[in-house]
Amino acid sequence: xxxxxxxxxxxxxxVLPFSDRAVxxxxxxxxxxxxxxxxNRARKAVKRLEHRVFCAHLDSSPNVIGYYALQIGSDxxxxxxxxxxxxxxxxxxAFPAIHLSFLAVTEEYRRQGLGEYLLMDxxxxxxxxxxxxxxxxxxxxxLDDDSTAFYRSxxxxxxxxxxxxxxxxYPLEDILTLVNGHGGEKV
Amino acid sequence: xxxxxxxALFMHWWNGLAQRNGKLxxxxxxxAANFVRRVHNQNRGPNERLLAMRRRYDEVNRARNRSAxxxxxxxxxxxx
Numbered sequence: 001x002x003x004x005x006x007x008x009x010x011x012x013x014x015v016l017p018f019s020d021r022a023v024x025x026x027x028x029x030x031x032x033x034x035x036x037x038x039x040n041r042a043r044k045a046v047k048r049l050e051h052r053v054f055c056a057h058l059d060s061s062p063n064v065i066g067y068y069a070l071q072i073g074s075d076x077x078x079x080x081x082x083x084x085x086x087x088x089x090x091x092x093x094a095f096p097a098i099h100l101s102f103l104a105v106t107e108e109y110r111r112q113g114l115g116e117y118l119l120m121d122x123x124x125x126x127x128x129x130x131x132x133x134x135x136x137x138x139x140x141x142x143l144d145d146d147s148t149a150f151y152r153s154x155x156x157x158x159x160x161x162x163x164x165x166x167x168x169x170y171p172l173e174d175i176l177t178l179v180n181g182h183g184g185e186k187v
Numbered sequence: 188x189x190x191x192x193x194x195a196l197f198m199h200w201w202n203g204l205a206q207r208n209g210k211l212x213x214x215x216x217x218x219a220a221n222f223v224r225r226v227h228n229q230n231r232g233p234n235e236r237l238l239a240m241r242r243r244y245d246e247v248n249r250a251r252n253r254s255a256x257x258x259x260x261x262x263x264x265x266x267x
Contacts (some may be wrong), residue, residue, distance in 0.1 A: 121244070127196060175233075
């Protein structure tokens with residue numbers, strides 16, 4: 001029943017990759033775009049390999065109580081006007097990052113640390129990816145003022161201008177410090 | 188009066204355009220790298236809130252692993 005808080009023991013939560021066996025249509029976090037993605041678009045997005053979606057389940061139940069989606073992103077940045085187009089090494093035009101496209105918790109289990117647990121789980125995966133590919137940061141586009149304030153309180157910084165739903169980033173080096181106890185290799 | 192209206196109209200159009208385009212605070216990958224490095228230096232590592240979140244995450248996972256180990260021991264005993 002949406003709106004009724006249920007007690008949650010995080011030790012009984014399992015985070016599993018998106019699966020056809022899971023039940024998604026009961027998920028409701030109160031934010032339409034986040035519900036819509038999981039119910040209507042996630043299956044196709046996973047099939048097309050556009051996103052990796054990870055879902056939280058309680059006590060091996062097929063019901064999804066939270067989820068997040070990751071995507072390897074590259075925000076286009078305009079080319080340097082005087083760039084030497086023949087210099088292969090200097091034509092940097094992209095901003096490589098891992099994009100946290102979605103993160104949501106169903107209403108019954110909100111305010112019990114599941115969202116934070118999922119964010120930490122996502123950070124662990126980001127740290128693992130960084131061993132195989134180079135990128136600068138984790139990025140996200142904040143949905144509303146509440147989420148902007150939340151991510152800002154964690155140290156995320158806005159890198160877009162004049163957007164109602166600002167783009168925010170958190171440096172990979174800080175994630176590695178958090179996950180591994182030390183930052184990236186210093187060269 | 189007409190000029191003020193024109194300026195307001197232009198600003199409205201310009202802000203709308205900026206909204207749609209979502210201009211970034213850097214123009215090249217080099218600038219992006221510098222921007223991220225500045226954020227990293229300002230943050231001076233993960234803040235207390237994030238560190239607390241990580242501690243809770245690790246504690247939960249340790250508790251889960253202990254519980255899984257107990258279940259697995261119980262299972263072996265039953266088989267024996």
